[in-house]
Amino acid sequence: MNNFRNDYSDFGSKEIYQEIERIFDKKLSGYGTDEISKEAKDLILREIEREADIEFVSGGTATNILATTFGLRPYEAVLSASTGHITHHETGSIEATGHKVVTLETSDGKLRADEIRQIIDGQPGEIDVKIKVVYISQTTEVGTVYTIDEIKEIYEVCQEKNLYLYIDGARIAHAMAANSSSLSDYAKYSHIFSLGGTKNGAIFGEALVILDENLKKDFRYYLKQRGAMMAKSFLIGLSFKVLFQDGLYYENAKRAYDKSRMLVEGLKDLGRDPVFSESNQVFIKSSPEEIEKLKKENIFEIENAKESIIRLVTNYRTSEEEVRGFLNSINN
Amino acid sequence: MNNFRNDYSDFGSKEIYQEIERIFDKKLSGYGTDEISKEAKDLILREIEREADIEFVSGGTATNILATTFGLRPYEAVLSASTGHITHHETGSIEATGHKVVTLETSDGKLRADEIRQIIDGQPGEIDVKIKVVYISQTTEVGTVYTIDEIKEIYEVCQEKNLYLYIDGARIAHAMAANSSSLSDYAKYSHIFSLGGTKNGAIFGEALVILDENLKKDFRYYLKQRGAMMAKSFLIGLSFKVLFQDGLYYENAKRAYDKSRMLVEGLKDLGRDPVFSESNQVFIKSSPEEIEKLKKENIFEIENAKESIIRLVTNYRTSEEEVRGFLNSINN
Amino acid sequence: MNNFRNDYSDFGSKEIYQEIERIFDKKLSGYGTDEISKEAKDLILREIEREADIEFVSGGTATNILATTFGLRPYEAVLSASTGHITHHETGSIEATGHKVVTLETSDGKLRADEIRQIIDGQPGEIDVKIKVVYISQTTEVGTVYTIDEIKEIYEVCQEKNLYLYIDGARIAHAMAANSSSLSDYAKYSHIFSLGGTKNGAIFGEALVILDENLKKDFRYYLKQRGAMMAKSFLIGLSFKVLFQDGLYYENAKRAYDKSRMLVEGLKDLGRDPVFSESNQVFIKSSPEEIEKLKKENIFEIENAKESIIRLVTNYRTSEEEVRGFLNSINN
Amino acid sequence: MNNFRNDYSDFGSKEIYQEIERIFDKKLSGYGTDEISKEAKDLILREIEREADIEFVSGGTATNILATTFGLRPYEAVLSASTGHITHHETGSIEATGHKVVTLETSDGKLRADEIRQIIDGQPGEIDVKIKVVYISQTTEVGTVYTIDEIKEIYEVCQEKNLYLYIDGARIAHAMAANSSSLSDYAKYSHIFSLGGTKNGAIFGEALVILDENLKKDFRYYLKQRGAMMAKSFLIGLSFKVLFQDGLYYENAKRAYDKSRMLVEGLKDLGRDPVFSESNQVFIKSSPEEIEKLKKENIFEIENAKESIIRLVTNYRTSEEEVRGFLNSINN
Structure with missing residues (x-):
């Protein structure tokens, strides 16, 4: 997951x-x-x-x-x-x-x-x-x-x-x-x-x-x-x-931020436009059907159920594989 | 006043x-x-x-x-x-x-x-x-x-x-x-x-x-x-x-209410349409100029300064003269 | 009473x-x-x-x-x-x-x-x-x-x-x-x-x-x-x-105080020693039996039930008759 | 220490x-x-x-x-x-x-x-x-x-x-x-x-x-x-x-308690009588001078400065050496 x-x-x-x-x-x-x-x-x-x-x-x-x-x-x-x-x-x-x-x-x-x-x-x-x-x-x-x-x-x-x-x-x-x-x-x-x-x-x-x-x-x-x-x-x-x-506080944040950028760019490449996702919290408009599909391989929270907006949070331990994994599952 | x-x-x-x-x-x-x-x-x-x-x-x-x-x-x-x-x-x-x-x-x-x-x-x-x-x-x-x-x-x-x-x-x-x-x-x-x-x-x-x-x-x-x-x-x-x-509680309220009706009717007769004035609080849209004029002979509160809405409250001791007085001053 | x-x-x-x-x-x-x-x-x-x-x-x-x-x-x-x-x-x-x-x-x-x-x-x-x-x-x-x-x-x-x-x-x-x-x-x-x-x-x-x-x-x-x-x-x-x-605030207090002095002096004359009764609250040690007796003609509060201390409060409307009345009932 | x-x-x-x-x-x-x-x-x-x-x-x-x-x-x-x-x-x-x-x-x-x-x-x-x-x-x-x-x-x-x-x-x-x-x-x-x-x-x-x-x-x-x-x-x-x-919660407490018993017994042997020291908090009456002396090799809190009562707390990591150390310093 x-x-x-x-x-x-x-x-x-x-x-x-x-x-x-x-x-x-x-x-x-x-x-x-x-x-x-x-x-x-x-x-x-x-x-x-x-x-x-x-x-x-x-x-x-x-x-x-x-x-x-x-x-x-x-x-x-x-x-x-x-x-x-x-x-x-x-x-x-x-x-x-x-x-x-x-x-x-x-x-x-x-x-x-x-x-x-x-x-x-x-x-x-x-x-x-x-x-x-x-x-x-x-x-x-x-x-x-x-x-x-x-x-x-x-x-x-x-x-x-x-x-x-x-x-x-x-x-x-x-x-x-x-x-x-x-x-x-x-x-x-x-x-x-x-x-x-x-x-x-x-x-x-x-x-x-x-x-x-x-x-x-x-x-x-x-x-x-x-x-x-x-x-x-x-x-x-x-x-x-x-x-x-030794600067670990900044490194950790940078690592989380970089993953969020990778996610945002990947989503844009797929024609999706994340809203207000300037930092390590990425929000995208989805649909009830897509949410069901995404849940199979990804863990995330639903920010706004009525409008099917989901929230993806990266942190310093998020891996590139996880980002790619999510992008894959949204693309299928 | x-x-x-x-x-x-x-x-x-x-x-x-x-x-x-x-x-x-x-x-x-x-x-x-x-x-x-x-x-x-x-x-x-x-x-x-x-x-x-x-x-x-x-x-x-x-x-x-x-x-x-x-x-x-x-x-x-x-x-x-x-x-x-x-x-x-x-x-x-x-x-x-x-x-x-x-x-x-x-x-x-x-x-x-x-x-x-x-x-x-x-x-x-x-x-x-x-x-x-x-x-x-x-x-x-x-x-x-x-x-x-x-x-x-x-x-x-x-x-x-x-x-x-x-x-x-x-x-x-x-x-x-x-x-x-x-x-x-x-x-x-x-x-x-x-x-x-x-x-x-x-x-x-x-x-x-x-x-x-x-x-x-x-x-x-x-x-x-x-x-x-x-x-x-x-x-x-x-x-x-x-x-x-002896029912004074109801009489007092009726007296206040009747004056408010007299006020509302009088205002309508003058082409003014009080908003939401179903009881002894009567609200009318005025203008800064009119408010200045009204203040000379009447005491009231301004409910909403930006929109020049004033509030007129009657109670059991409000007199018919006061109501007539207000209507007169709005009419002049 | x-x-x-x-x-x-x-x-x-x-x-x-x-x-x-x-x-x-x-x-x-x-x-x-x-x-x-x-x-x-x-x-x-x-x-x-x-x-x-x-x-x-x-x-x-x-x-x-x-x-x-x-x-x-x-x-x-x-x-x-x-x-x-x-x-x-x-x-x-x-x-x-x-x-x-x-x-x-x-x-x-x-x-x-x-x-x-x-x-x-x-x-x-x-x-x-x-x-x-x-x-x-x-x-x-x-x-x-x-x-x-x-x-x-x-x-x-x-x-x-x-x-x-x-x-x-x-x-x-x-x-x-x-x-x-x-x-x-x-x-x-x-x-x-x-x-x-x-x-x-x-x-x-x-x-x-x-x-x-x-x-x-x-x-x-x-x-x-x-x-x-x-x-x-x-x-x-x-x-x-x-x-x-016109000084009524002071007069009222004086009137209450004077009655409390009358009460205190009267009690002392009867051999009773009110405790801490420097103002219009007078406290005396009584007994359960006496309290019962006093209650017949007097209204007062019991400050401390265990020790049978009662409280007598005078105010500007206390009358000399009331003070004498209390002293009488304690004396009988 | x-x-x-x-x-x-x-x-x-x-x-x-x-x-x-x-x-x-x-x-x-x-x-x-x-x-x-x-x-x-x-x-x-x-x-x-x-x-x-x-x-x-x-x-x-x-x-x-x-x-x-x-x-x-x-x-x-x-x-x-x-x-x-x-x-x-x-x-x-x-x-x-x-x-x-x-x-x-x-x-x-x-x-x-x-x-x-x-x-x-x-x-x-x-x-x-x-x-x-x-x-x-x-x-x-x-x-x-x-x-x-x-x-x-x-x-x-x-x-x-x-x-x-x-x-x-x-x-x-x-x-x-x-x-x-x-x-x-x-x-x-x-x-x-x-x-x-x-x-x-x-x-x-x-x-x-x-x-x-x-x-x-x-x-x-x-x-x-x-x-x-x-x-x-x-x-x-x-x-x-x-x-x-695996019962570590009880073991830890027992270890702390045992050290406190060792401390209490040792103190009694030295003619000192800890007050209310039924568990891992041991209280003893000391004196300003003794407190100064004890502080050189021991760390503890003063429970009551006026009466020179000190508090000794053991926990699961307190060692027998520490207990002996304290008893030694009180004995010298």
Whole structure:
């Protein structure tokens, strides 16, 4: 079977397990206070080229909860594209902290600076919530990738309107592979962003890069309170250390991205036109009959059953054979 | 000035103050345990023609918080029309309790039974919230009124899908004036509904009629916790007693409704076509210039500045002179 | 029956109803934006002798929720005496907003400055909550009254440790009657405090006096969100206007206090020693048999059933006859 | 250095990594839907000898949040010993979900059945929260271990009073080593309990065993919402599979327990009397001077600085050399 179901089905990069084997008898202190986590943070800081607080978090939903809601006062809200992961894929986790998610319809999963300005300026005052955080995902849930210019413009509106910009970087590595952006770009144009580990070769876990002073203060209290500070946080620290010490983080993403390009090109050659497939998530319009056929040799998810849109995800362990296999089965 | 700003600008019906004067030296027990509240509840029970628990609540927002969220488990959500009062007029009060409000776009402020069934059947499972409460307002925020048949159909879907139907009856009296429905209808076709006092002659306060057994159990704990159980709850009880003992509740609403009809007819005579103005809220499309002119002799709110839609609200104390005054000023 | 059950069993001062009658036909704007509320606020500001934001709130529990939790970040907590009203008399209303109430055992219902300093200095860091708000009640729930010096010392610790001091003034009027303190004292030595109306002659409602800039900002959003901003907020404004325009607020409290002194002196004459009865709440140790006897002609609450401690509350409408009546029945 | 700091400083049992190596190229489905998790659950079910739902959770704090608060209505609360982990070691995580933790002082970290009955029977009604969940930890935070009879009695009170009993089993394995209880005992006498992995050889993660039907229903929605359902949940599943397939879970605990006995016996031989050290946490009264001396060759935490009580924790990887090393350094 060719497996394109998602990018979190593997155990993580083997280099991490080699490192665990090497230091297996070490006893490390808990809750992210260990020396390996320290090394990992220094490696990330080197990449982002500015001062920041970095915390390792157990998973993506927890990361989004923490980053979007930590800086909010009770009546403040989060703005997201209506396709944003936090709106309908995390079981109301933001609302569960007491805060509304205000959504904007978009054509391509991306918020635009001028739309944000407009919605902020049109807020009616105390009878409604007050938006304080802008949530964007890089790459987006529909397969698009923000340019750094687009993010910069959003950031500037946030600065002007006294908002926080949070970039959900669950797939930020794949975005960097797609548009040659660098971590220092994201650190320049956001108040807090996440660095996905789960989907790019870590055993598991995400890193949060906290840039705004107000969000740094006492952040670890919140990390602990929400159950996202792991006793064995060093496992995440070690994953990030291995991923960043020799560029594996970027290599993994490039490998996933290259396979997605191979897939997109192959589909185009077959006369199929993938929609919004700028990174490692490839979406194609299919049909109920074709889906049945494809399922025999391929594993994937159906993004939109009504319109028969399927999603193919590559990751760093996707093989060329799998890509060819899928293209073959669509061609028969 | 002709005042159409809203229906909560007055001190309440003078009959209530007469009753207070009559019993001024009485000392009444607190938190709704007094005998007057008991009498008021009995009067309401007589109208709804079935067994129910009734609680008096300090105000409308509190009433909506209590009624929509009491029965929810952490991951459960509320469904509302996107124009519903709870979505953008109560400062995220539902989300502040930890629950998402899922919204549906409508053409006229009304949810439809089949749309509800569709959204329930299409829920994706544990990655998203699960709708448990359907919120509708009678009358709606855009001026329409549900027929009892429409509510019955919604109630039946709720029964079928194991949902609670809550009817926000802040203006339920005006709905009854408009479509000859009765309180027993609402008690038949909902799990919980509110009976607005504030906008129909009470000094202040609302009544919640709780029909579902699960929502009755321990409800007063929640009333207390949310700060909505008043020490002097007898003030609300007394308002409702006076309003219901001789039909004043209905008379007040009829008076407000009649003025709104006079207004609508007058506007039609002038070639103006009020939109969705089925009850005591009358909406008309105006223009920036006309609005300026109207403001000189009339008080009202602008519902939609971009489209110059203004809102005129009548209540039981609106006079015929005020209606004529407004019609005159629009005609000049 | 001599009624000492509580101080919120009456309709409020008759002067307020006279004022309502006088302006009965006025239409007032909603949600506290009316001119009468403005006048009331100016009258209060005159008393507190400094700049402040003042908001009127529907009731005491709502007031406490708003004042203690508005300024908190998610991991911050409230410190209270274990007898504090918010700990076991408001159904977990503070916790319901997501914040812990840390309690201290006291001998007399009062927190002390040095104990507060000690608990703050001993906090263990991110594994536990961080106290941000100190809650004290004036008068306390056990009948004692803080001296202004005691409050000043607590305030100074709060300043030093970057905490907010909130004074729950549900019975602050009675405290002023008891110890000759003034509203300007409380405004000098707190960040936010409440001015009880319900228990001192208002129809209903409380005033919150907000002194700290951070707590002022956007406070009305929270007031609205928690369902405590009343549509007919002018009723509370009007109560406070009448209470403050000619000193009725102080007169009412004095009247209640004088009756409590009469009661205390009478009890002492009978060889009974009321405990902690420094203000309008008088506590005496009784016995099951005596309680049965007293109940025949008196209404009161049992504070502590196990120890047979009963509570007698006077208010501005308590009569000398009632006091004499109670003393007679205890003497027979 | 002899390391007794805690029992979560290691990478987990090497057998788990051997299993990962064996199946390294497998792609497993996400969020606990994989076949390995299924196998692990079956192995646990075999041990508990009754039907149950089992979910794997990212960490201990998350586990406690989920288990204690899932079944609560808004006004319901949790009862815990004042030493319970949820009271002052998890940053107010329970309160952050909106629920109060009511605490009881105990002499030895254990709740007693009759105390629970007493507190339940003495609840004052709607002015205070209503206890619904009883939280106990096995082993307790002070080093004691409940007997199964004690738990049975607590469970019976919970059944009688319609409460849920949750057993926090972060160190349940060590309890079983200490008192020969079995998982089937805990499954018989609780409504939900956790099975600690982090502290007993798992890479990381805990298992929740859900026995009550009401707590089973839709539990995974809550797991997702609170950010505790891991994309790579199979890592936890695999840990538990390896731990339970050949009894490693029990062996690990026994190894830890045996070292703690060796430590306790050695201390007694030196005339020292460890307090409450019934399992793998050993507490001894020391002195500031001795602590300084011990720190030179040993790593441990200070439980109570004021009283110079130190905590020594053994786990499955503690060596006899470390134990002897510590005893030597205390003897010199």
